Amino acid sequence: MALPNSTITKIPNNEPDAVPALWNLRYEEIDQNFSFLEQGRAQMRSELDAAKGNKGSVGERLDDMSAQLQSLSPDYQDDLSAAVMFGLDQAAVANRSVQALKEQAQQEGEVTISNRGVVSGCSVSRSTTAARNLNLENGIAFMNGRIYAAPEKENAASVPSNTGTSSVTVYAYLYFHEATQRMRVSVTAIGEEVPEHGIHIYTITIPADSTDETDPNLDYVTLTNVRRMEPEFPANLQSPRTETIAIKDLRESDYRIDIDLVSAVGEPCRSEQVEITSRATNGFTLRLATGADDVVVRWRVSKLNN
Template identity: 55%
Template structure:
């Protein structure tokens, strides 16, 4: 900031002897210079105050500037980057630990155990009176936690033709109709057994097996897969099994806990869910109950994995 200033007029050497009137002129010029000097001092104080930027002194302001400048040095930048990298690494480690805890150390899931089968009878044979038909013998099946009588069925189900170049497998099964009666049926080629049914036979149909080429099912193979429990419901010789897949663990000595969510028929407690086998990537349980459609919530725990 530049302020105007006045000068004092010099007395020339050739000026006549000074008189008081001339002295008054010089005094006035001197007073004006002092006034301008005061203004310049005030302006400098304002400028210095502004330069302090709120600090108590110029020295404190200079220290603050030096600190700010040092924070942008290469050493400071390297230290900042190192601190950020460490923080990011720690966060990644924490996220990995949480993920491992959820996906490996403790895992949860649900499974449903179907407990259906045959008490007696319900054998399928090839018909001798109709082309490509099966006849079912009388018997007793069990499902929904109870036993049901099954009436015989002569020529009760038809085996589909196979016009393909390779053999095909279809399935004979029992199902409960709208009236509550259990009947036999055979799936079409490529079709799965419907839910809540009881599969009793695998049927292998060779290539080019049709009504014209094999009406008596001579080349068709019936494989009996009935689960027969003659002492149902008091004792099960071949308990129903169900398996679950888990994320791989380091060993199979993990803990398993079960909670029965729902069941059809007989009561079912968690104690009826028994571990049949276990591996590092899954386990199989068996059902020690006459109940059916048992939904089980399970949890594996291995905190020292």
């Protein structure tokens, strides 16, 4: 670190040249050097303070650094790695336990149970007056917790043609006709399911190459009756609606099931009218003991000792 005035010119010894102006210049140069040294000293003091950190002296700081370096020995690193791995293993165990509690020991969900069917009649038959048509027999159906008339109708619905090389399945269903406030019958298109508010009454199997030309009278078409008959609805249900709910496997089937009735359409529905009829380690079955329709149920399965 060089001084700003590293060389100060000597004042001449001869009397005429030793004037005060020369002395003043030399004093200024010396003052500049002292000022520079003081700045350097302050900088060194600042660097020493930084080097000490939170210790009382640089020596204490060096001792502390030495201890830290010794702690990084191979044996210490092995011990530290083992401790970290053990901690990670314990955290993984805890995480799996929490996950099992959330997804298995306590499970919950929501299900909507529809309750529709036929009180009487409502059978379908092949038409004899129109190609590939079905007739509907007079009857009574129920949905929305109420009963509705289903008047007899000839050529009430048509069965689609199947031009493919393999048989297909379609469905005949009853639906509520707003304008007449009566039930009518329809048949789904190939590849479609029964609409959400339809009542499935027949499954229809159409063979390959079945068209107006090859089978106008539906002689080779199979009509399978799947009507749910409840002649004493709503006072007495002979085949109550059931719903099987799948759950993640538990070790035993002695788990607790809590039922919360959210809503129902039509007749009143109480919680005790949603009955638990069976349970297994992978699911349970609910039975609806009411004439209500579209019953929304929240359920919770608990087995804390699983």
